[in-house]
Amino acid sequence: MYVAVKGGEKAIDNAHAWLAEERRGDTDVDELSIAQIREQLSLAVNRVMAEGSLYDPDLAALAIKQARGDLIEAIFLIRAYRTTLPRFGYSNPVDTGTMRCDRRISATFKDAPGGQVLGPTFDYTHRLLDFKLAADGDAPHAPVAAPRQEDTPHITEFLKGEDIIQDEVFSDDTPGDLTREPMAFPSNRPLRLQSLTRGDEGFVLGMAYSTQRGYARNHAFVGELRIGKVSVEMDIPELGFAIDIGEVELTECETVNQFQGSKTEPPQFTRGYGLVFGQSERKSIAMALVDRALRWEELGEDNLGAPAQDEEFVLSHADNIQATGFLEHIKLPHYVDFLSELELVRKLRREAEARMAPKEAAE
Amino acid sequence: MSAYNFAYLDEQTKRMIRRAILKGLAVPGYQVPFASREMPMPYGWGTGGVQVSAATLTPEDRLKVIDQGADDTTNAVSIRKFFENTAGVETTEDTSQATIIQTRHRIPEAKLTEDQILVYQVPIPEPLRFLEPRETETRKMHSLEEYGLMHVKLYEDISQHGAISTSYAYPVRVSGRYVMDPSPIPKFDNPKLEMDAIQLFGAGREQRIYAVPPHTKVVSLDFEDYPFEATKADHCCDLCGAEDSYLDEVIMDDAGNRMFVCSDTDYCRSRREAGHIGPMGAEDAA
Numbered sequence: 001m002y003v004a005v006k007g008g009e010k011a012i013d014n015a016h017a018w019l020a021e022e023r024r025g026d027t028d029v030d031e032l033s034i035a036q037i038r039e040q041l042s043l044a045v046n047r048v049m050a051e052g053s054l055y056d057p058d059l060a061a062l063a064i065k066q067a068r069g070d071l072i073e074a075i076f077l078i079r080a081y082r083t084t085l086p087r088f089g090y091s092n093p094v095d096t097g098t099m100r101c102d103r104r105i106s107a108t109f110k111d112a113p114g115g116q117v118l119g120p121t122f123d124y125t126h127r128l129l130d131f132k133l134a135a136d137g138d139a140p141h142a143p144v145a146a147p148r149q150e151d152t153p154h155i156t157e158f159l160k161g162e163d164i165i166q167d168e169v170f171s172d173d174t175p176g177d178l179t180r181e182p183m184a185f186p187s188n189r190p191l192r193l194q195s196l197t198r199g200d201e202g203f204v205l206g207m208a209y210s211t212q213r214g215y216a217r218n219h220a221f222v223g224e225l226r227i228g229k230v231s232v233e234m235d236i237p238e239l240g241f242a243i244d245i246g247e248v249e250l251t252e253c254e255t256v257n258q259f260q261g262s263k264t265e266p267p268q269f270t271r272g273y274g275l276v277f278g279q280s281e282r283k284s285i286a287m288a289l290v291d292r293a294l295r296w297e298e299l300g301e302d303n304l305g306a307p308a309q310d311e312e313f314v315l316s317h318a319d320n321i322q323a324t325g326f327l328e329h330i331k332l333p334h335y336v337d338f339l340s341e342l343e344l345v346r347k348l349r350r351e352a353e354a355r356m357a358p359k360e361a362a363e
Numbered sequence: 364m365s366a367y368n369f370a371y372l373d374e375q376t377k378r379m380i381r382r383a384i385l386k387g388l389a390v391p392g393y394q395v396p397f398a399s400r401e402m403p404m405p406y407g408w409g410t411g412g413v414q415v416s417a418a419t420l421t422p423e424d425r426l427k428v429i430d431q432g433a434d435d436t437t438n439a440v441s442i443r444k445f446f447e448n449t450a451g452v453e454t455t456e457d458t459s460q461a462t463i464i465q466t467r468h469r470i471p472e473a474k475l476t477e478d479q480i481l482v483y484q485v486p487i488p489e490p491l492r493f494l495e496p497r498e499t500e501t502r503k504m505h506s507l508e509e510y511g512l513m514h515v516k517l518y519e520d521i522s523q524h525g526a527i528s529t530s531y532a533y534p535v536r537v538s539g540r541y542v543m544d545p546s547p548i549p550k551f552d553n554p555k556l557e558m559d560a561i562q563l564f565g566a567g568r569e570q571r572i573y574a575v576p577p578h579t580k581v582v583s584l585d586f587e588d589y590p591f592e593a594t595k596a597d598h599c600c601d602l603c604g605a606e607d608s609y610l611d612e613v614i615m616d617d618a619g620n621r622m623f624v625c626s627d628t629d630y631c632r633s634r635r636e637a638g639h640i641g642p643m644g645a646e647d648a649a
Contacts, residue, residue, distance in 0.1 A: 008440040079401040084367065182396035182570040185499045238567070312497055321404050322568045327485070329407025332438055335611050336431045336468045336626055340530035340549040343596055348524050 023068045024077055024142025028307030037271065039066035046249075047071055053179070053198045055248045055277055072320050074198075083179075090174075092242055094230045096252045096275070098151050101228035103110035103219075106155045108221050108256055114152035119227060120279075155224040156254050156271060165256065165269040166299075185312045190295055192315060196287045197276050199318030207308045207318075208286035216306030218292045220272060225280050235354045251276050253284040257292050262300035270299060291316060370417040370450040376400055380418035380572070384563055387574035392537030393505075394488050396573040402567065409442055409467055410567030412484035416446065416465045419480055419563065425453045427461035432469035432609065432626035439467070458629050461548055468531075470552040472608045472630040475560035477577060483546045485566035488573060490534045490544040510542050513584065521589055530594070536582045545581075551595045551609045555579040598623040603634035604641035 012157045019097030024031065038061040060078060067073035103119025106112055112307065118124075133166040159165040175190030196204055211218055214227040218260055229249050233242040261267035274284035293308040307313055317323060368374065383397035402410040420426065428443040430436040434456040442465060445453050455461050458473045465482040467605060475481060487493075491501045494512045504510070520528045533550035537543045545556055548562060556562070562575040575581060585591035596610045601622040608630055610623040622643055625631035635644065 008435045008437040009444075012437055012440060076401075076405065080403040083401040084371075086372070086373070148638070166383050179400075180398050182398050184396065312499060316498075321401065325406025325408065325410075326568055327407075328405060329447070329486070331433050332408065332467075333436055334468070334547075336549055336609070337531040338552070338595070339612055339626075342593070344526070344528060344530040345593060347594075348526060351525055 023066070032065055034058055034061045037064050043279060044069075044071060044074075046280050047201060047283075048074045048078055049107075050277040050280050050283065051075045051198050051200065052082065054078050054082040072324050076180045076321050076324075077104070081228075083138065089234060090235045091245070093234045094232060094248070096226070096230055096250065097154060099226055099228040099230045099250070100147070100250070101152050101226050103228070104152055104224070104226040106222070106224045108223050109155060109158075112155055113328060114148070123283075145167070152226070156256065159256070159269060163268075167273065168271070183315060185315075187296075187311060187315065188222075189291075189295070192311065193273065193275070193287075193291060193308075195318055196274070196290055197317045199287075200320035200323065201280075201283045201286070202319065203318050203323075204286045204290055207314055208289035210306070211289050213307045216293050216296070216304050218272070218289065219258040220255040220289050220292060221257070222285060223254045223271070225251070225253045225281060225285065227251045227281070233285065249278050251278065251280045251284040253281075253288045255285070255288040255292060259299065265300060270295070329333060367449055369422070370420045370446065370452075371403075371619070372414065372417045374398065376631075377418040380414055383572040384415065384418065384574060387563070387572050388576050389539075390413050391575055391579050392541030392543040392573060394566075394573045396570055397572050399567045399570040401437045404441070404445070406487065406568035408438060409465070409484035411444060411565030411569075411572070412465050412467070412482050412567075413445070413565075414567060414570060415482045415563050415565035415577045416463060416639075417450070419482065420446065420450050420452055421464060422450070422452060424462045425455050425460055426450075426453050427458060427464045428466075429464065429469060429471070429627075429629075430467040431611070431626040432471070433630065456629050457633075458627075468547050468549075468557075469609070469626060470548055470555045472625070472627045473633075475558050477559045481558075481560050481562045483548075483562065485546045485564045485569075485571070487532075487568040488544055488564065488569050488571040490542050491533075503540060508540070511535075513542060517584060517586070521586070527585070527589065527591075533591075534584050536584060538579050538581075543573065543575075543581075544582070548573045549595070549609055550583065550591075550604075553581075553583045553591070556620070563572040596623055599641060600625045600631060600634075601641045601643035603639045603644060605631070605634055605639070 038057045044064055045060045047061055048071055049057065052060065052063070059081065059314050060074065063074035063077040064071065066077060085258050099126065101117060103121060104114060104117045104136055106116065156165055160167060176188070220246045227249070229247045231244050231247050234245050235242045253346050255272040257270045257272060259268050259270040268291065272288035274287030274291065276284045276287065293306070294311050294314065295305060296309050303309055380397060383395045386395045387393065390591045399411065399414060402413055402419055404410060404413065416426070426443065426446055427434065428439045430439040433439065435494055446452055447454055462478060463480045463482060464471065465484070469483040472479065489498070489501050491513060493499050494516055495504065499607065502539060504512070517527050520526065529550070531549045531555055532544055532547040533545050535545055535553060535556060545553060557580065558573060559577050561577055564573045583591040595610060596608060599606045600610060602624050608625045608627055611626045613622050613624060615622055
């Protein structure tokens with residue numbers, strides 16, 4: 001006698017228990033601490049903060065631990081937590097011109113005020129597995145220089161003097177918030193940038209790469225890439241002035257792009273912009289390239305039909321939490337839909353066979 | 364879970380969702396954009412339905428959650444637990460006892476009443492999406508009432524297959540105006556869309572809410588010479604003998620023997636309790 005599948009509740013509880021056990025792994029091996037993840041897997045922590053849209057290294061480290069290292073799952077945990085947090089207000093825009101840079105490079109000028117500062121980069125390492133790390137390593141020490149006291153000016157500011165780079169339109173308007181207003185198309189640049197900065201690193205990278213390979217190529221130079229800490233200030237109405245409420249680490253990338261000129265604009269350089277939480281170079285450069293590709297309309301360029309120029313396509317598919325949810329939901333039960341399809345295909349086959357049968361008999 | 368507000372969402376968010384629901388009820392079948400929140404379950408798991416339920420629930424409500432018509436499918440269990448934990452509301456499997464029913468892919472067989480709300484989980488709210496991928500275009504088509512493309516699609520089905528080859532998420536026209544996706548319910552359920560209860564549809568990932576008020580005219584799209592037909596497996600339920608319910612086909616052994624059982628588990632249970640017995644139900648001691 002068939003008994004319909006029961007016990008979904010027990011199955012879920014048991015699955016969760018097994019998951020927790022698998023997460024911990026072999027108990028003879030020491031458990032990871034949140035501090036270890038935060039300090040030693042900091043680039044993973046940065047990615048989770050950036051795509052989770054929440055700057056909190058400890059929470060991001062906790063999410064990575066809970067997610068067994070699955071970063072999209074960790075980002076999801078952070079997003080779901082973030083959505084429950086009350087909003088006290090909005091900070092003032094951060095001033096990246098006052099960033100205390102750990103790293104600051106320009107690919108367009110050999111040297112500039114503020115200098116080229118490599119900082120902690122993989123760029124010139126040889127990608128050889130370091131087997132010494134497999135043994136207990138010593139704590140490495142890097143030489144220390146006196147930190148620069150003055151602000152580091154933006155490279156693009158030097159081009160602005162000549163009027164050879166397009167100036168950004170200044171606006172005091174409060175930008176929209178894509179977490180509070182549903183996305184509508186056509187959108188605008190602040191919303192595009194919000195979407196890209198929390199967008200999936202792999203997706204934004206792929207989109208940017210496609211522009212480099214000729215799908216709406218925009219000839220990007222990294223005008224400047226800077227990584228460092230900036231102060232976050234907030235106006236407190238009771239005080240009547242802004243106070244410093246903390247600092248965040250950011251990666252900012254400004255690209256300088258060739259622009260032939262159009263019917264309305266003389267030849268000039270243009271810009272793409274990337275700004276991401278934490279040390280997230282790949283993401284911020286990719287973001288800047290995609291931002292630039294999406295600006296074709298305001299610059300009077302041709303729509304080449306390239307994916308990276310298509311705002312609705314890019315923004316609708318950049319969010320990995322939306323994407324992974326919808327992709328993975330197809331493993332949920334679909335018996336009802338499948339059965340109705342099954343009935344239909346059976347019916348169509350019966351009808352087709354009935355149509356074909358007399359013909360064969362006649363032959 | 365006391366750290367969270369009643370039914371998880373904060374009151375501001377619930378107010379925003381309620382405004383979208385009211386707008387949806389005022390313009391039946393129109394997809395109202397809303398600022399969907401990240402929920403603690405993934406997109407695709409019913410985040411739209413969960414947000415609509417959360418905004419609709421009151422502490423006095425009695426909630427039923429079904430997936431594929433059944434109360435005990437894993438995701439139905441998970442969502443029911445979520446509201447037990449975050450709202451502390453009473454839950455039930457009995458369709459007639461529920462004040463709010465959240466569903467995925469089915470409309471219950473039992474007739475719903477004016478005191479009930481049916482909340483659907485919707486994956487793709489746009490009925491025109493697979494004909495036109497762009498939201499900018501489809502919104503224009505809705506505003507101009509330009510549904511020719513849909514009729515061409517149905518016509519092409521008939522010319523190629525001799526029948527309309529849409530068997531679930533079958534498009535309907537609501538109140539003579541908007542073409543609406545009824546969510547992936549089998550077309551067997553389409554005639555039930557005209558009902559006494561309020562029907563709310565939530566699509567979390569796509570940030571849309573829409574609604575069908577009670578007693579609203581809902582017509583499944585068709586042609587005069589190819590009228591809409593609500594189909595199901597040509598069989599009765601092997602457990603309760605029902606001829607009028609949508610059936611799940613279950614493969615029972617390696618030889619491929621099958622049986623058919625009601626997809627609506629509560630309907631099947633109540634019929635068996637009332638003494639109805641299907642061809643294979645006689646030995647059922649439980």
